[in-house]
Amino acid sequence: MKSNHAGLIVVPVALLAAVGCGRERVPPRSLLDARMDYMRAQDGIAMQLDPADVHEADVALERAEKAWRDAPGDAKTADLALLADRKALIALSHAETMKANRDAEQAAHALEAARAAQLQAAQGQLSRTEQALGATQMQLQQQQQAAAAQQQRLAQVESNLREARETISKIASVKDDDRGMVITLQGEVLFNTGKSDLKAAALAKLDEIADALKDKEQPIAVYGYTDNVGTHENNMDLSQRRADAVRSYLVSKGIPQDLVTAQGKGPDFPITDNQSVEGRAQNRRVEIVVRPKR
Secondary structure (H helix, E strand, O other), X not given: OOOOOOOHHHHHHHHHHHHHHHOOOOOOHHHHHHHHHHHHHHHOHHHHHOHHHHHHHHHHHHHHHHHHHHOOOOHHHHHHHHHXXXXXXHHHHHHHHHHHHHHHHHHHHHHHHHHHHOHHHHHHHHHHHHHHHHHHHHHHHHHHHHHHHHHHHHHHHXXXXXXXXXXXXXXXXXXXXXXXXXXXXXXXXXXXXXOOOEOHHHHHHHHHHHHHHOOOOXXXXXXXXXXXXXXXXXXXXXXXXXXXXXXXXXXXXXXXXHHEEEEEEEOOOOOOOOOOHHHHHXXXXXXXXXXXXX
16 A cells, blocks of 8 residues: 655644744644544555454544645644544554464464473463463453544544633634644724723623633644734733733633743734734734644
């Protein structure tokens, strides 16, 4: 079976190198993991013992990569990457299980041959072989448990993020980029002009966001942005205070403080032109980035 994924390991490196000059899109971590796990399956015993599962993983990876090329910001793209990674991990797990079963059968055949050749000498060998068989079965059980736990973890991650996205998308803009899931709130919604105290109306939105993200155990970064009106120094200070205010409120609502960071970006990263009132309003924003676990 010939795969279209030859040389995938070097692709992310090239993409990362191009970000600084061409601002090309960088594949999300979930897609990189899917590529790596597929290569492990293709180059290992999974291709020999379980080619059908490897083929399924290959098809799933091609779908995920096509989705990323066509619609990198679509939520379905991240889901397809997670699915591709899970299929690659399943292929690896199934192959290890088949190998363990084959090893167990070979050990049993060796035992029968030894008993037929010399029963008395085989008694000691039988005991040792039975111990080896028990160890193999224990290893097989551990592998099966690990595979089941991995599948359950992936399913739970998918479910948690899907539920959080559905809740938050009703009150804020939600998209995915190379940093993770990005929740954007306009500055006017959260703060009065030039201030960093949260508006009363903003607290309800942040309450819903905190409830959706609580107990997900995902690292979160809060970024504050301003337009280019005023001095750069004042804008940097204001954006930092606004990011700190949102972080403090999320922590007060139960998100562990060690999972949340805050950083002011000032006017340096506008998303549109600052020449118009509308453009400056869009640039005054706070982004809450839910990063994937490393």
